[in-house]
Amino acid sequence: MTDREAQLEIRNMDVFHGTFQALWDISLEVRRGEMLALIGANTSGKSTLMDTISGLLHPAKGTVVFEGRDISRLDCHEIVPLGITQIPEGRRVFPEMTVQENMMMGSYGPGARPKAKTNLERAYSLFPILKERRKQPAGTLSGGEQQMLAIGRGLMADPRLMLIDEMSLGLAPIVIDELFKALRKIKEEGITILFVEQNVKRTLHEADRAYILETGRVTLSGTAAELREDAQIIKAYFGIEECN
C-alpha cells in the first residue's frame, strides 16, 4: 500500500471556525485506491478536516491538492464534480423525497447526470433493499437504510474519493458489518475511501492506513497493521469508543 501515488495531499494546513483554530499545521496524504482512516476524539478536528476537503470550509494557511490541482479555494459545488463526495455524519438524506429522488440528487453535477442510470443500477446492486424501497420517503427508512441511501447517493456523483463521516453511529453491529462489506466492494471498484469512525478496533481492522488526530494536530500515522501492533495506541485510544 505504501508505494501508491498520492491522490490527495494536504500540506501545512490551518483551519479556523471563526476565531477558534480547529486544525493546526495538518499534513497528510491519501493514496489512490486505499482505505484511509482518521482516528480521534470528538473535538479532534476530524469532521473539520473532511469539511475542508469538501470545500465547506477553507484553510487559513496551507494547501489541499487533489490529483495535482489546488482545491483549497474552491467551493463545495466546484469540488464535487472533480470527484470528491462526502457522506456526512447523521446521513442527512432528504426526508421528504423518495429513496430514488434522493439518489438522483446525488447525480446533480453535470458530469454525473449522463451516468445517472448506470450509477443507479450500481448503487441498487450494492444495496438491494434500497431498490425495494425506492418509492418510499427517505424519512421513513430505518437508520441503517438511511446510511445505505447516503452512501448510494454519494456513489451517484461518480466519485474517485469518498469521505465517509461516522458511518456506524447509532447502528446495530449486524448493520455495520453490512456497511463495511459494501465499503470493501466500493474500494474494489477503485474508489479511494477516507473515513472517520469512533470504534478504533474496528477502524484498524478495516483500514489500510490511519492518521491519529489530537486537538487539531496529527500525532501519529502509519499502516493499520503497525498501529494495531502498537499496544500503547490501543491503550490510549480504546477509551474513545466508550465515551461516545
Next chain:
Amino acid sequence: MNTDIITPIVMGIMLGGLYALIANGLSLVFGVMRLINLAHGDLVVLGSYLAYAILTLLGLDPVAGLIISIPVMFCLGFLIQKYLMGRAFAISSEAPLIIAFGISLIIQNANQVAWTPLSRALNTAYSQKSFFIGELQLPLIYLLDFIAGIIVMLSLHAFLKGTYLGRAIAAAAQDKRAARLMGINTDRVYGYAFAIAMISSAIAGVFLGMTFPFTPTSGTSFLTIAFGTVIIGGLGSTLGTFLGGIMLGVFQTLGGWFFGPASQMLVVYLIVFLILAVRPRGLLGRR
C-alpha cells in the same frame, strides 16, 4: 335559498384560484429560504403596474404582456436575492426581514410617484364579460383566475419535481448542508427560487389587476391574503397553497353571504386566527 348559497361558493372557489396565485411566491420563498417576504404583496402589485404600463404604452393585452414582464420580474427577483437578501442573511436572520420591509416601502412610494395614488385597473374586453353555469351568472375573469391558478400550480409542481433545478431548490429547502454536499450551489439556487417566485407574482399581478382595481398601497392587503392562504394551506406544497387559496376564497364569500360584505374579511381572519391557534401547521400542512 338553496340556489342562493351556491353562488358565493362557486365565486369563492374561483376567487380562491387568484388567492393561490398570489400566495405561491410567498410560500415558495418562505419554504426554501425561511424568509417572510414582507414585500411580497407589493411585488405582486408591481406586476400589476408593469402590466398596466405595457397595456397603456404598448397597447399589449396584459396576458400577452407577460412575455415582457416575466423576464423583468425574474431578473429583479434574482438580483434582490443575490445582492440584498443573500447578503442580509449573512448578517442575521432578522436582517432580511428589515430589507424586505424596506423594499416594500420603496416599491409603494415609487408606484405613487410613477402612477399617482389613484386606483388603476387592467381593463380588457374579456375582463368585463360574464358567463353562465346553469342559471348562475359569473364574471368571466373569475373563471380565468381559477384556470390560471391551476395552470401555475401544476407548472410549479412539475418544475419542482421534474427538473434538476427544481429538485435542487427542494433539496436546499430540506437540508442546506446536504444540498451543498450534492454539489448544489445553494446561493445560486436561492436566487433562482426567488426569481421563480417572481414569475408567479408577475402572473398573479396580471390577474389581480384584471379582477380588482389596485393602488400603490394595495400590496399590503394582498400580503395579508397571501399570509392567510399559506396559514390555511400549510407550507411546503403547491397543492396545499392552492387548496388554501380556495378555502380562503370560500370563507370570504360565505362570510359575505351570511354577515354582509362589510364583515367578510373579518370572518376570514377570525377563521385564520382559529386555525393558527388550533393547528399551527395549517389545515393541510405536514410540519
